[in-house]
Amino acid sequence: MKISQIGEFGLIQVLKGILSSPIIGDDTAPVEINGETLLLTTDCMVEDRHFKRFYAPEVVGWKVISVNVSDVVASGGNALYALVSLALPDIEVAYVEGLYRGIKEACSFYGCQVVGGNITKAEKIVIDAFMLGKTDRFVSRSGAKPGDKLYVSGTLGDAKAGLELLLLERKKYEDFELKLIERHIRPTARIDYIKHIRKYANACIDISDGLSSDVWHLSRMSGVKISIKSNDIPVSEELKLFCKKHGRNPLEYALTGGEDYQLLFTHPEDRYNPFLDMKCIGFVEEGSGAYIDGETLHPMGFDHFR
Amino acid sequence: MKISQIGEFGLIQVLKGILSSPIIGDDTAPVEINGETLLLTTDCMVEDRHFKRFYAPEVVGWKVISVNVSDVVASGGNALYALVSLALPDIEVAYVEGLYRGIKEACSFYGCQVVGGNITKAEKIVIDAFMLGKTDRFVSRSGAKPGDKLYVSGTLGDAKAGLELLLLERKKYEDFELKLIERHIRPTARIDYIKHIRKYANACIDISDGLSSDVWHLSRMSGVKISIKSNDIPVSEELKLFCKKHGRNPLEYALTGGEDYQLLFTHPEDRYNPFLDMKCIGFVEEGSGAYIDGETLHPMGFDHFR
Numbered sequence A, B: 001m002k003i004s005q006i007g008e009f010g011l012i013q014v015l016k017g018i019l020s021s022p023i024i025g026d027d028t029a030p031v032e033i034n035g036e037t038l039l040l041t042t043d044c045m046v047e048d049r050h051f052k053r054f055y056a057p058e059v060v061g062w063k064v065i066s067v068n069v070s071d072v073v074a075s076g077g078n079a080l081y082a083l084v085s086l087a088l089p090d091i092e093v094a095y096v097e098g099l100y101r102g103i104k105e106a107c108s109f110y111g112c113q114v115v116g117g118n119i120t121k122a123e124k125i126v127i128d129a130f131m132l133g134k135t136d137r138f139v140s141r142s143g144a145k146p147g148d149k150l151y152v153s154g155t156l157g158d159a160k161a162g163l164e165l166l167l168l169e170r171k172k173y174e175d176f177e178l179k180l181i182e183r184h185i186r187p188t189a190r191i192d193y194i195k196h197i198r199k200y201a202n203a204c205i206d207i208s209d210g211l212s213s214d215v216w217h218l219s220r221m222s223g224v225k226i227s228i229k230s231n232d233i234p235v236s237e238e239l240k241l242f243c244k245k246h247g248r249n250p251l252e253y254a255l256t257g258g259e260d261y262q263l264l265f266t267h268p269e270d271r272y273n274p275f276l277d278m279k280c281i282g283f284v285e286e287g288s289g290a291y292i293d294g295e296t297l298h299p300m301g302f303d304h305f306r
């Protein structure tokens, strides 16, 4: 049996079984050391799978740190220390310098630091980062409670549109297109939500694969039924313009487009914070499964092997 | 300028400069959290660079954990938690299962556990592991003191001979050849040395690139002169047999062969422990540089880009 027959998430289940580890399955792994909850996570970027060689190396460096911080934030934590493991062809040193300027800029922004790493040779560029964070209260994917509302930060679908635009490699882009491209190449982990998530969220996940898949992760891990309303899903003006121009449906981008690195979380309605760009898009009930406008929600997010 | 013009270690110096991080340069990065010294390290194995697809996946899994634990041991620590980040072609699930059986076996042996990881697609298998350890006393590469003796654990050069034998892909091997092959594919981190290193070593490094390079790392980082005596370098009976059979020089294997994952450390002579397989191979003086039998020692260890 090939990996593609069970998919990325089928494989994770198999590995979880072999390790017989109950801790696997969240955005970060919480481990207790001396009464402190530390959070461990890793995310990797591979040339031609996550980025192209023609991207400025600074944005690639920025992104690899951001996507790791995003997982720490989804667990209610602050990022502290990172390691960066590089597999590189014999490329220009200047490229790697650019990468590290981006890494450094991101670390300053998020308040963490790179304390080590590794270098090996390979045919394609692979940038693997590991992040250690900490929190007073670990927020998992499995704490959603019947009665909770489902919220999402920011807008969804922008990064997917941005990627499509970028891959056209046009010489000129309109302003709204540049904004979408920026969302793809320079996502920002929602550190402005840390306090809110840590204090109030019953469950949280960052949307890396796409809303339709990540709602399923929450529902399955929490053992609850989650329903969303398509009309409530926040999409940007830029995405609307893009979809109008190309005859596309913003909802499809919001449901299937990964890499927005927004947060999806649940808590009672009275915890709503009007000072954050959070939007209620659904609710949690007893039961199981994920639904959109009353129909089964099909997980159509990104899977590396599907 | 290409990476190959400055080499793996030249590139690390460049990156260290960009990050302006004093912490980079040791086998692990020590970070203080709540008065506890945690150790962070990462090491990666890439198909065709560190292993071949025809190796049993179990030994590849064993090795990726072992080489990470080895760095923690060299810092005087115990390994606690690991993350495993995989970049995989669409291979058989059974291969990945084998890999994880090896990972699990190694974790049981070393007393650590895998708490998470990542999966992406790629053209070649890349297995990147990240290890968190802890120690009461961090042992660095920079603490060697004039007056110290230089010691090494076990024997050197076996893994290089084992790799050469394995790459012949012969149907039959003699017993001593199988032992050498075992040293290459199934190295064991020297956890039996943890107490000794933690208690007594002024400086320590694990020999992953080859003695001749790793002596230089100790000398440079400690700002001392280190002299070794070629006759005192421990080589196994198996390596001697191998060299006799193929007309090779065991000393060359010991100096240039990496991946033995033995420990190289310094402390005063009266800390010698006869119950460990440690051997004095040199001494530390004021000054700089690394010498063998009075001549400059040329760093001929493994460099991914040279």
Ligand SMILES: Nc1ncnc2c1ncn2[C@@H]1O[C@H](COP(=O)(O)OP(=O)(O)O)[C@@H](O)[C@H]1O
Pocket: A084, A085, A086, A114, A115, A116, A117, A118, A119, B012, B015, B023, B024, B025, B026, B027, B028, B029, B042, B043, B071, B208, B209
């Ligand atoms: N890509 C990188 N980014 C940051 N630090 C790095 C990187 N590669 C290596 N380092 C650091 O450089 C030092 C030497 O690395 P290396 O020779 O690989 O050590 P080891 O042989 O113990 O694994 C270590 O402190 C390591 O953390």
Ligand SMILES: Nc1ncnc2c1ncn2[C@@H]1O[C@H](COP(=O)(O)OP(=O)(O)O)[C@@H](O)[C@H]1O
Pocket: A012, A015, A023, A024, A025, A026, A027, A028, A029, A042, A043, A071, A208, A209, B084, B085, B086, B114, B115, B116, B117, B118, B119
């Ligand atoms: N190769 C692996 N080995 C062990 N655990 C893994 C591996 N890949 C993923 N995991 C775990 O599976 C869970 C889901 O992974 P993933 O979907 O990549 O999370 P995220 O989108 O938050 O990065 C996480 O808890 C992660 O640690």
Ligand SMILES: Cc1ncc(C[n+]2csc(CCOP(=O)(O)OP(=O)(O)O)c2C)c(N)n1
Pocket: A043, A044, A048, A049, A050, A051, A052, A067, A163, A208, A209, A257, A258, A259, A302, A304, B118, B119, B120
């Ligand atoms: C060149 C290119 N092609 C395709 C994509 C789309 N893409 C790659 S990975 C991904 C999903 C998220 O990445 P993953 O590595 O699975 O992160 P994780 O879920 O582990 O956080 C998407 C939408 C891209 N970013 N770049």
Ligand SMILES: Cc1ncc(C[n+]2csc(CCOP(=O)(O)OP(=O)(O)O)c2C)c(N)n1
Pocket: A118, A119, A120, B043, B044, B048, B049, B050, B051, B052, B067, B163, B208, B209, B257, B258, B259, B302, B304
């Ligand atoms: C197929 C194959 N070719 C060559 C080697 C030899 N080799 C690969 S890496 C290495 C040195 C150590 O590995 P590295 O990734 O540099 O570890 P680190 O120094 O970072 O701990 C050696 C001797 C091998 N193990 N397998």
